[in-house]
Structures are given as structure tokens and as C-alpha cells.
Amino acid sequence: MMEELLAKLSDCIEFGKINKVSPYPPNMKDMDGADEITKQLLDGGMSADDILQKGLVIGMEKVGVKFRENKVFVPQVLMSAKAMDAAMAHLKPIFAESSSSRKGTFIIGTVEGDLHDIGKNLVAMMVEGNGYEVIDLGVDVKAEKFIEAADAHPGAVLALSALLTTTMENMKQITKAIKEHNSAIQICIGGAPITQEFCDQIGADSYNPDPQGVVEFLNAKSA
Amino acid sequence: MHHLKIHSVGEIRTVGFETGTSLLEILRSNGVQVMAACGGNGTCGKCKVKVKDVGMVTSCLYFPGHDEEVFLPRSLESKVLTDQHDYTLSIELEPGDLIEKSEHPVGVAIDVGTTSIAMYFIDLNNGHTLGIAGTMNSQGQYGADVISRINYCSHKPDKLKDLQAAVLNDIRSLIQKECESHKRKLTDIVKVSVAANTTMLHMLLGEDPTAIALAPFTPKFIDAKILPASKLELGLNPAAKVHVLPSISAYVGADVVAGLAAIDPPESIKNYLFVDIGTNGEMAIVTPDKIWTCATAAGPAFEGANISCGMGAYAGAISSFSKDDVVTINDEKAIGICGSGLLEAVAYLLDNEIVSMEGNLEEDFVLVDANKSGTGDAVALTPKDIREVQLAKSAISCGIIALTEKAGLSYDEVDALFVAGGFGNYMNIESAIRIGLLPQEMKGKVIQIGNTAGAGAVLDVCSEKFAKRLNEVVKKSEHFDLADDPNFAMNFAMGMYFS
Structure with a gap:
């Protein structure tokens, strides 16, 4: 019974079913969504950790792979993220009491001068959905703010996003400032104009062309 | 005096000409706008037309010496020219x-x-x-x-x-x-x-x-x-x-600004949208007392960039696509696809449920087989190409929706949608509506108006008074940033679906 519910929860994340009243996706109309099922699992005595790892993470991983393979696109991922949010609303208070359950901390922001956040948000949601604590610094983020957040969360991985070729220059400066402050801080970069070559050139630690790649980088680190 | 018989789609007419005049000049002096990016210097090859018994000629370099018949690629150009005149x-x-x-x-x-x-x-x-x-x-x-x-x-x-x-x-x-x-x-x-x-x-x-x-x-x-x-x-x-x-x-x-100042619609058009589709989609909604403007990063998909077989509107580009009829610019063998062709191809794929409403394309869709193309490789659309189109069309359609909302109007109250710019001139409006680039509700009210920026610059050269009109446009205009709308990300994402 509980196994079945977990599988259903994973489906809700994969297909973006937020709650019972959500009309999306049409073929899951009137069925329980991530909101209801998470609550049922908690009521049934399952730990928040198991719900996250055996339900939500599995669903989100499928979304990440399908997105990479062009089988789903931004709107579906956004709906999946919304379903994830609905489930996390129940789990977050429990995690706040015991910090053991998260795989690590991930700090993300769009670099100074750049206001684009859709790509950054997709990465944040996907990483959170895979069991990490995510701190989102928003857009137009200066080097000092990244450094401040990194200092407050030792061991956290930083992620810098840029959509414009113009703001890539800022990404380079911010990476330099962070590394000068503390060369041990790990930095992921991403965004439409970013390449592996650019990543190597500016001395960042990881470049990934899609959110699932970031998750895999983090998983490899925390494994 | 010799005679030139001009065949354009659905129309044949005969005009007179003197020897020593280039075919391009004859056509232009008779109101036929022929693309000539180089200005008729024989270098760009864009002004090619088909002459009976001769074949394709570069019209600026061809000087007819006797009665001839010429076949124009499409009639769209001359229609745009008329619209430009009527609404400018x-x-x-x-x-x-x-x-x-x-x-x-x-x-x-x-x-x-x-x-x-x-x-x-x-x-x-x-x-x-x-x-x-x-x-x-x-x-x-x-x-x-x-x-x-x-x-x-x-x-x-x-x-x-x-x-x-x-x-x-x-x-x-x-x-x-x-x-x-x-x-x-x-x-x-x-x-x-x-x-x-x-x-x-x-x-x-x-x-x-x-x-x-x-x-x-x-x-x-x-x-x-x-x-x-x-x-x-x-x-x-x-x-x-x-x-x-x-x-x-x-x-x-x-x-x-020049475009908005150049447009002078008849009394019956009170509220209208203006969209210039390029790498950045610039758009405005004009009401009797206020103009709202916004810009949206449509990306260069419709200019051929980011599309695997994409190219500009040059010779060999697929400019129109249906199952039985693939038209390329200058009738050359297909080497890629330009914006107008892309629009029609995606509309075709949607109509035939080859692309789903979510934008999924199972595998590459071949538009022109390798053995018929000009490159030796098939000209095809990939699943990722469809994604690029989804991004571009949602950016434009979100802008149009946001403007209409800002002005507090419903589509019923918007009397016209002027589409300006190069790609805007050549796009098939039906396909644009089919893929959701332009709103279904504006069907029948879309007017392709050509290069309004150029028209505005001409008006400014001709009259010192035009500056006043330009200033009025600026004064009446309020710019807003689409990203300031907290619902923008969600609207943009959902706008990527097809219907």
C-alpha cells in the first residue's frame, strides 16, 4: 500500500500533478496530487526522508532525464516543480527540525547585470527535488553576496547563471573573487552562452548544459 | 516600346518598357517590389526572377531587348507594398x-x-x-x-x-x-x-x-x-x-518610434497592436490616449539561427512548406530553411499531429530528402528545433497578451495588428496563428505593413513637421518590462504549448 502510494507520488512529480483540483495534466484529472499523497504518506507513518528519497527524487530524476532528451520542455518541468513545492511544503517543517536528511547545500544566483531567472529556477527546483537544500539568491547577484552566503554555509556548492554574453564577463569576475576569497569553494556555472571551454578558462569547477547534469555533479560529489 | 507580361500568383498583366532598362527597374517602376539587398548592383542574387525560355535571371543584370514574359516568385511583396501605402x-x-x-x-x-x-x-x-x-x-x-x-x-x-x-x-x-x-x-x-x-x-x-x-x-x-x-x-x-x-x-x-509615427490608420482602427519581429520582438499597443511598449527576447529562431538547418532568406532556403509543395527561394535546391518556411513547416507538423501539443517531435522530420537537397544531406527539423520555435513564439505571444492586458482591452476591442519588419513581411499569417505566434482572436485583423522604420525615416527627411509626431509618440509611450510581471515566468512557460 505504502509502496503503491510512493510510486503514485513519483508519478505526480514526473507528470506535474500538483493537487486534486489542479486540471493538469488532463489525464490525471480528479486524482490525488503530490499535495494529498505526501500528506497520506506522512499520516501512514513514513519518514520525510523516505518520502523525499523514494518518491520525490525518483520522479524528479525522470523529469531531468526527459528534459535532457527533449522529451519534455520548460512548461512540464515547471509543473513538476510546482508539484514538488506542494510536497515539500509538508516535508520542510520536518527537515527544519532534523538537518540530517539533506544531501548538501546548494547556493544559486544569476550574476550581476543579468535579470534572467527561468533557467536558474529550473536548476534550483531540480536540485531541490533531488534532495539538496537550495538557497536562491535571486538575480543580479554581486560577488559579495555569493561570498557571504558561501561563508554562512560551509561546504555548500555555489552556482552562477548567466544568459547574456555580456554578463559572462561578470561571471568571470565573480568566479575570480570567490576563488580568491576561498579557493576551496566549488563553483558550478551554466546558462545559454556558457561552454566547457569558458568554464575552464575562468577556473570554475563544473559546467553542465542541463539541470540533470548539475544534479549528477552534486551526487558524484556527495557520494 | 516593348511589352513585358508579368505573371504573379493569380494575376497576369502586361506593361510597356524601353530597351536599355533593366528588368529590375521595369518591375519596380510598375509597383512590383523585388528583393535586392545589394541595391541592384548584381552582387546579392536576391532579385532573381524566371523569364520564359531563358530561365532564372538576376533581374538587375538582365536587360530585355524584345517582348518577354516573366514569372514572379510570390505575390506577397506587392500586397505588402499596397498595405504600406494604405496605412502609412x-x-x-x-x-x-x-x-x-x-x-x-x-x-x-x-x-x-x-x-x-x-x-x-x-x-x-x-x-x-x-x-x-x-x-x-x-x-x-x-x-x-x-x-x-x-x-x-x-x-x-x-x-x-x-x-x-x-x-x-x-x-x-x-x-x-x-x-x-x-x-x-x-x-x-x-x-x-x-x-x-x-x-x-x-x-x-x-x-x-x-x-x-x-x-x-x-x-x-x-x-x-x-x-x-x-x-x-x-x-x-x-x-x-x-x-x-x-x-x-x-x-x-x-x-x-519611427514605425509608430509612420502608421496612420483609418478612423475605423482606434486601438491597434504593432509587432516588429526580429531577434528582439519589439511591440506596442496604441490607444487614442496612450501607447504601451515592451520588448521581448524572441531569439533568432525566425532568422534561421539556433535551428539545425536554419538560414536567412537567401537562395535555396525553404520559404514555404506543405506536404506536396516545398518552395525554396529562387527555386534552387533546398539547402536549409528560413523563418517563413519554418513557420509553415511547424504548422504542418501540428496539423498532422506529428508534433504534439506539448511540442514533442519523436524523431527528426525530413523536409527535403538528401538526394533532392542542394547539400547532399537531408534538410530536416529536429526535436530541439521545435523547442526553439516554442521559446520564440511564446516570447512574442506573451508580449502581445501583456500589452493587451496593460491597455485594459480585450481582443474584440483591438481593431488591427500591424506586423512590421522583414520576417513579418514574408510570413504566412495563417501559420503564424496556427502555431500561436499571433493570437487566434486577431484572425482577419492582421496587416503586414513592411518596413515601417524606413517609412518613418523617409517621412522625417521629407518634413520638418514629422519630428513633432515622433515626439508625440515618445510622450504618449510608456515602456514596461515583461519580467516585472510576477506571472511572467509562468505565462511564458505555459505559452510554449501549442493548441
């Missing part, structure tokens, strides 16, 4: 005192686009257009879009000089060629009016454009300027002045 302001010739500086005063109107430059050569004694010329913007060698060009010269004065020199050289050589072909002297040119996007204006005047690309996007100038032409070293009449038309914001430039 006519104004009395009042070019100003400068015309006294030459016996044969000439005004030059320039639309500096990111990709191409259009120039209109105007006889200021009578307001007649002596010639229209065009060329690629040779700044292209420093980057295809404004952001990469800004990046190239950001905080680097010498690089900014490269960009300024590139565009000034383009303008100089266009002016020189036009002077030669119309037997005018450079010193006959007494007035120049320039419409362009905000970035192009900065580069033309050698102003640092860096701030345009960084939040909070504050350009160095947006106001109108009048400067001595000698400042730009164009070699014109010593008294000549250059009028730089006003802009609204970093991404809504003088090209849009």
Missing part, C-alpha cells in the same frame, strides 16, 4: 531651409538594422523616391546580435570605433552608389534621417553601448539629435544635417 501617413513636403544649399537637393533616409541597412534616396524638390538600396550591416563580422556586438566593444573605445567605422562605411558606399546611379553629387545631399534600434544608434554615433546590455538597461541617450553631417565624415554638403530619431528605451528604439 502621407505628409506635405516641407524638408526645411537646407534645400537651398543645392540646386538638386537630396535627402537620405536610413534604417540601420542589426542585420541589414535600408536606404531611401529622396528628391527634396518634389519628394519623389529616386531609389531604394540595401546592404548587409557589416558589423555582422563582430557578432550577429546586438548583445554580442555590445560585448565586443564594451568599455573598449578602439573596438567601438571598429563598429562605428563598419556602419559608416556601409552608409558611405550606399550613398556613393546611389549618387552615381541617379547622377547626383554628394554635395546635393543636405539632410539625412536615421531610424535604428537603440544599440545601432549608439554605435553609429560612437557612444558606449555597454549599459544597454546590463541591468538596469539605461542607454546613454534616447533623445532625438541633430548634428552636422561633417561629424560623421560622410562627405556630404558642408551644411548637411543628420537627424537621429528619438528612442523610448534600451530595447524600444527609434526604429519602433
Whole structure:
């Protein structure tokens, strides 16, 4: 019974079913969504950790792979993220009491001068959905703010996003400032104009062309 | 006098001509607009038409000597020309005192686009257009879009000089060629009016454009300027002045202002949308007392970039697609697909449920087989190409929805949607509506109006009074940032679906 519910929860994340009243996706109309099922699992005595790892993470991983393979696109991922949010609303208070359950901390922001956040948000949601604590610094983020957040969360991985070729220059400066402050801080970069070559050139630690790649980088680190 | 029989889609007519006139000139003097990016210099090959018993000819280099029959590729061009005339302001010739500086005063109107430059050569004694010329913007060698060009010269004065020199050289050589072909002297040119996007204006005047690309996007100038032409070293009449038309914001430039000021719809059209689709979709909604403007990053999908087989509208590009009929520019073997073809191909894939409403395409869809293409490889659309189209069309449609909401109007209350710009001219409106680029509700109210920026620049050259109209547009306009709307991300994502 509980196994079945977990599988259903994973489906809700994969297909973006937020709650019972959500009309999306049409073929899951009137069925329980991530909101209801998470609550049922908690009521049934399952730990928040198991719900996250055996339900939500599995669903989100499928979304990440399908997105990479062009089988789903931004709107579906956004709906999946919304379903994830609905489930996390129940789990977050429990995690706040015991910090053991998260795989690590991930700090993300769009670099100074750049206001684009859709790509950054997709990465944040996907990483959170895979069991990490995510701190989102928003857009137009200066080097000092990244450094401040990194200092407050030792061991956290930083992620810098840029959509414009113009703001890539800022990404380079911010990476330099962070590394000068503390060369041990790990930095992921991403965004439409970013390449592996650019990543190597500016001395960042990881470049990934899609959110699932970031998750895999983090998983490899925390494994 | 010989006769030329002109076949265009669904229409045949006969016109007279004298020997010694190029086919391009004969067609143009009879109201047929033929693409000639090089201005009829025999270099771009875009003006090709089919002559009976001869085959494809470059019309600017072909001088018919006897009665001939010619077949035009499509009739769309001439329709756009008529619409342009019907909905564009006519104004009395009042070019100003400068015309006294030459016996044969000439005004030059320039639309500096990111990709191409259009120039209109105007006889200021009578307001007649002596010639229209065009060329690629040779700044292209420093980057295809404004952001990469800004990046190239950001905080680097010498690089900014490269960009300024590139565009000034383009303008100089266009002016020189036009002077030669119309037997005018450079010193006959007494007035120049320039419409362009905000970035192009900065580069033309050698102003640092860096701030345009960084939040909070504050350009160095947006106001109108009048400067001595000698400042730009164009070699014109010593008294000549250059009028730089006003802009609204970093991404809504003088090209849009000129376009909005040039449109003069009939009484029946009170509220209307204006959309210029390029790499940036610039758009506005005009109501009797207010204009709202916004810009949206449509991306260059419809200009051929980011699409695996994408290309500009050059020879060999698929420009129209249906199952039984693939049309390429100049009827050459297909080597890629341009924006108008892409639109029709995606509409076809949707109609035949090959692409799902979510935008899923199972595998590459072959438009032209390898053995029939001009490259030896199949011309195909990939699943990722469809994603690019989804991004672009959602950006435009979100802009249109947001503008209509800002103005507090429903589509019923919007009387027309003017589509300007190069791609806008050639796109199939039905396909544009099918894929959701333009709203279904505006069906029957879409008007393709051509290069309104160029039309506005011409009006400015012809009349000192047009500046007032430009200022009214700026004063009436309020710019808003789509991203400021908290629902934008969600609307943008959901707008990616097809219906």
C-alpha cells in the first residue's frame, strides 16, 4: 500500500500533478496530487526522508532525464516543480527540525547585470527535488553576496547563471573573487552562452548544459 | 516600346518598357517590389526572377531587348507594398531651409538594422523616391546580435570605433552608389534621417553601448539629435544635417518610434497592436490616449539561427512548406530553411499531429530528402528545433497578451495588428496563428505593413513637421518590462504549448 502510494507520488512529480483540483495534466484529472499523497504518506507513518528519497527524487530524476532528451520542455518541468513545492511544503517543517536528511547545500544566483531567472529556477527546483537544500539568491547577484552566503554555509556548492554574453564577463569576475576569497569553494556555472571551454578558462569547477547534469555533479560529489 | 507580361500568383498583366532598362527597374517602376539587398548592383542574387525560355535571371543584370514574359516568385511583396501605402501617413513636403544649399537637393533616409541597412534616396524638390538600396550591416563580422556586438566593444573605445567605422562605411558606399546611379553629387545631399534600434544608434554615433546590455538597461541617450553631417565624415554638403530619431528605451528604439509615427490608420482602427519581429520582438499597443511598449527576447529562431538547418532568406532556403509543395527561394535546391518556411513547416507538423501539443517531435522530420537537397544531406527539423520555435513564439505571444492586458482591452476591442519588419513581411499569417505566434482572436485583423522604420525615416527627411509626431509618440509611450510581471515566468512557460 505504502509502496503503491510512493510510486503514485513519483508519478505526480514526473507528470506535474500538483493537487486534486489542479486540471493538469488532463489525464490525471480528479486524482490525488503530490499535495494529498505526501500528506497520506506522512499520516501512514513514513519518514520525510523516505518520502523525499523514494518518491520525490525518483520522479524528479525522470523529469531531468526527459528534459535532457527533449522529451519534455520548460512548461512540464515547471509543473513538476510546482508539484514538488506542494510536497515539500509538508516535508520542510520536518527537515527544519532534523538537518540530517539533506544531501548538501546548494547556493544559486544569476550574476550581476543579468535579470534572467527561468533557467536558474529550473536548476534550483531540480536540485531541490533531488534532495539538496537550495538557497536562491535571486538575480543580479554581486560577488559579495555569493561570498557571504558561501561563508554562512560551509561546504555548500555555489552556482552562477548567466544568459547574456555580456554578463559572462561578470561571471568571470565573480568566479575570480570567490576563488580568491576561498579557493576551496566549488563553483558550478551554466546558462545559454556558457561552454566547457569558458568554464575552464575562468577556473570554475563544473559546467553542465542541463539541470540533470548539475544534479549528477552534486551526487558524484556527495557520494 | 516593348511589352513585358508579368505573371504573379493569380494575376497576369502586361506593361510597356524601353530597351536599355533593366528588368529590375521595369518591375519596380510598375509597383512590383523585388528583393535586392545589394541595391541592384548584381552582387546579392536576391532579385532573381524566371523569364520564359531563358530561365532564372538576376533581374538587375538582365536587360530585355524584345517582348518577354516573366514569372514572379510570390505575390506577397506587392500586397505588402499596397498595405504600406494604405496605412502609412502621407505628409506635405516641407524638408526645411537646407534645400537651398543645392540646386538638386537630396535627402537620405536610413534604417540601420542589426542585420541589414535600408536606404531611401529622396528628391527634396518634389519628394519623389529616386531609389531604394540595401546592404548587409557589416558589423555582422563582430557578432550577429546586438548583445554580442555590445560585448565586443564594451568599455573598449578602439573596438567601438571598429563598429562605428563598419556602419559608416556601409552608409558611405550606399550613398556613393546611389549618387552615381541617379547622377547626383554628394554635395546635393543636405539632410539625412536615421531610424535604428537603440544599440545601432549608439554605435553609429560612437557612444558606449555597454549599459544597454546590463541591468538596469539605461542607454546613454534616447533623445532625438541633430548634428552636422561633417561629424560623421560622410562627405556630404558642408551644411548637411543628420537627424537621429528619438528612442523610448534600451530595447524600444527609434526604429519602433519611427514605425509608430509612420502608421496612420483609418478612423475605423482606434486601438491597434504593432509587432516588429526580429531577434528582439519589439511591440506596442496604441490607444487614442496612450501607447504601451515592451520588448521581448524572441531569439533568432525566425532568422534561421539556433535551428539545425536554419538560414536567412537567401537562395535555396525553404520559404514555404506543405506536404506536396516545398518552395525554396529562387527555386534552387533546398539547402536549409528560413523563418517563413519554418513557420509553415511547424504548422504542418501540428496539423498532422506529428508534433504534439506539448511540442514533442519523436524523431527528426525530413523536409527535403538528401538526394533532392542542394547539400547532399537531408534538410530536416529536429526535436530541439521545435523547442526553439516554442521559446520564440511564446516570447512574442506573451508580449502581445501583456500589452493587451496593460491597455485594459480585450481582443474584440483591438481593431488591427500591424506586423512590421522583414520576417513579418514574408510570413504566412495563417501559420503564424496556427502555431500561436499571433493570437487566434486577431484572425482577419492582421496587416503586414513592411518596413515601417524606413517609412518613418523617409517621412522625417521629407518634413520638418514629422519630428513633432515622433515626439508625440515618445510622450504618449510608456515602456514596461515583461519580467516585472510576477506571472511572467509562468505565462511564458505555459505559452510554449501549442493548441
